[in-house]
Amino acid sequence: MTTDPIEPGPPSLRSFNEGTVAFEDLTARARIREAALKHFAEEGYERATIRSIARTAGVSPGLLRHHYGSKDLLRAACDEYVVESLHSLNAQLIADPSSSASTRRTSNRFGRYVARSLADGSSTVGTIFDGMVTLTEQWLARADDARSDPPLVDRRIRAALVSAMAAGIPLLHEHVSRVLGTDMFEPEGDRLVALALLDIYSHPLINKGVASAAKTAFNTNDD
Amino acid sequence: MTTDPIEPGPPSLRSFNEGTVAFEDLTARARIREAALKHFAEEGYERATIRSIARTAGVSPGLLRHHYGSKDLLRAACDEYVVESLHSLNAQLIADPSSSASTRRTSNRFGRYVARSLADGSSTVGTIFDGMVTLTEQWLARADDARSDPPLVDRRIRAALVSAMAAGIPLLHEHVSRVLGTDMFEPEGDRLVALALLDIYSHPLINKGVASAAKTAFNTNDD
């Protein structure tokens, strides 16, 4: 691992491998949690049913209730699990930056879940978003150093927008994949997405001339 | 209207005014559609109920069925309405570019609905996404002209990612607004978002040195 451990841009909901542990080896409680993570991520909270989650986990709906009490508490447990996992992964990343590439993969296992929960307005997961914003802020700080002109807007606000934009990709994965011609969660598509993001993040999307014209138009036309 | 009519960046789901026509003046059928648009956009398809939509529209659930047949057909009707509206607005924009600023506001009335539908995987609205991608492609074409290095990835793929990212903002409006300290759909927040996006779009998010390091790391570590 001799390469620069720097993450290629703002976090980072871009790849989403399912875990590496054999599903059958997990306890029923863990299987239910994993199944819920999957269903909530792919279908959203409303469409996911207790019955379907239980079926995926290979248990009865009754057992699900026994372990988690209710659908809402199950989501709370999933949220908490994801938050803790991401925190510990983040700590690991800070302690040992060289693990960047591998931990990024692991952390991104939760990408779809986080993005979906954010869109669904789950309050617990809001703390994750704030964490993403802080991470993005650090990235923007470096980028801002390389600028000649002063930013138009407070850095944290820009970081919030960039974070929301980053989350948009897994949220709209179906449509992105359609354009890609291949599933963005499969290795091939994932690689393409990573490369494209690297390119996007390292270049302006509109050139300075257009930008200043737009800024003028903005100040003139808008009220 | 002497300023440059050029749109400030990729489309453009950034502001979301409700229409300008008095709600009470609409026919029941139209009121139902408007109410559905609102509920689907704000709560998503699942959480929105026929009853609540009918209540907002000021009609009975039975009348809703009379006009639209079923909840699913109601969504289809909304999708179709939005697609047609955006197409006609797009045509208007092409015919008279100077109407840019005002039509942008009107078109963005559908922003939240489109973003939410895209996330929900509505197939009809997929065509809108493809349209967004094509528009974004045109923007990237200009930006690409100003580049010295060749893009790493096909332009349409990059356009798809940028489109998904742009849609992420209205999707996560709740969290964005929290960081903003003000509702991003209200004039003040909307203005801030527009300005921040202008800034973001016109500057790279990571500098070239970091980018090339990340690219090397990418090629080395990833398989």
Next chain:
DNA sequence: GTCTATATAATGATAGAC
């Protein structure tokens, strides 16, 4: 066109046996 009343299906919640 518009409403009220009802039927039917799905879902979350619960109780109790093993």
Next chain:
DNA sequence: GTCTATCATTATATAGAC
């Protein structure tokens, strides 16, 4: 810990009166 069976609620779908 795990299951089966059942209840209660909610939402959609339907029928028919005005």
